[in-house]
Amino acid sequence: MVRTRIAPSPTGADVHVGSIATALMNFAWAKKNHGQFVIRIEDTDRTRIVPGGEEKMLDTLNRIGLQADESPKVGGPYAPYRQSERLSIYKKYAEELVASGKAYYCICAPERLAKMRQDQQAKKQIPKYDRLCFHDQKNVIKKIRNDQLPHVIRLLIPDGETKFQDVVRGEIVINNENLDDQVLLKSDGFPTYHLGVVVDDHLMKISHIIRGEEWLPSTPKHVILYRAFGWELPAFAHVSLLRNPDRSKLSKRKNPVWTSWYLDLGIYPEALLNYLALMGWSHPEGKEKFSLEEYVEKFDIKDIQTSAPVFDPVKLEWMNGLYIRETKNSILKDQILEFYKAKKVDLDEKIVEKTIPLVKERIKKLSDYLPLCEFFFQPVQRLSLEKDSLYIKSVYEELKTITDWKAEIIGERMLELAKKLGIKNSEFFMTVRIAISGKKITPPLNESMEILGKEECLKRLDSLV
């Protein structure tokens, strides 16, 4: 049975787009194999918890359409799915490790640890705990009992080397000398990430751990833990991190990284997912656009790319444009209405409906709509007209005589007028365009004028005459 999971930590304001990319792979792999995709909240660092963060993350995941089979929201057979609610479990397992001699108590003060690390670094040594407490376990235990001393539990890294298979990177071998005696249980009773993931992934029967490559260096510790418990190893698949254009990992310093930022821009969840699917993976037939369903069918963790891709918002927008152009007009209308309503802007449905055919090929995301169409709803600040725009009056007079206010007719009459006046079409229409819309870039002019209506057009021209 294939079971995958994502384990977000509510230490940010929202879900990072990179997390969506790995969530997508986890989702796809579970679905492809008719297994389950679970969401587990790893909130063990109470000092970094962002209020409302968990709520927001779950909400975003929901908006994006990656439904979890098990999560804090929907529950499941291995509940609770929030680590802060599983404290007694970690404690039990940590103690078990101490009992079997695979871990030990440590009462060293943070100050001592900090100084030790500093000294080691100064001497260019590998910063590692010196096992002071390990070598004095009896006394340490006595002190903890007698004085109620705060303490942690550390993993005793065995000698030798640790080896494991990574689905995307092959065999990974590391000399254990490079590993520190990792704290497993903190003095506040919360587990560290390392204990938490291993225990939960095992208990929740996670078969494949697909996560960012940032975890690769600490995976040997996890492997050691699995073996210390005598548990079977899951399959590990470390995927590359999304990068900034300068190749550093995608960060909010250099790029918008919160998923809802893109969604709130009017990027479709499907388009975001589709674009993200192309980061480190490619369709067997070379297709660029495909549905989630198709992705699930074609995806295989063995095909995941090892090199790290640069996140390109330009291509994302192109992808979204593809989706917009394939959206039915009536649906696109509703989406635009809804999109702006969420931003507290109420648009006239009739106008939006009429403008859709004109803008569908001109917008790449929903938020492109208003900048392009604002003049339909109200007169906008006008660009200044060229000095030789005196023929605006003729335009006004000509339009005034039109009785059948249709784009085609308006176009014919304007063309005639331009010819009569001896003005180049491009110049003439640009002038009219600015007079009517205030801008140089607009949807097709004749159609726009039809939508605006004769009265409104004349009014706008009149103010210039």
Place this chain on the structure above:
RNA sequence: GGUCCCGUCGUCUAGCGGCCUAGGACAACUGGUUUUCAGCCAGUGAAUCUGGGGUUCGAAUCCCCACGGGAUCACCA
């Protein structure tokens, strides 16, 4: 710095020893459609496959080294 990962057009990638004088997509540029901008269509440029050594009849593909980039080294995840 130690450890680990990675290295094909500007970007995303195809490529799994001969089909590669390296293919596609985005971006760029040119032309067409045209009343602006898009869209659409046609086309152009863009990678000595990071470099150097091997292995092989033959290497982008396998091996080694160098260089470059990244990640990671907490009672953070």
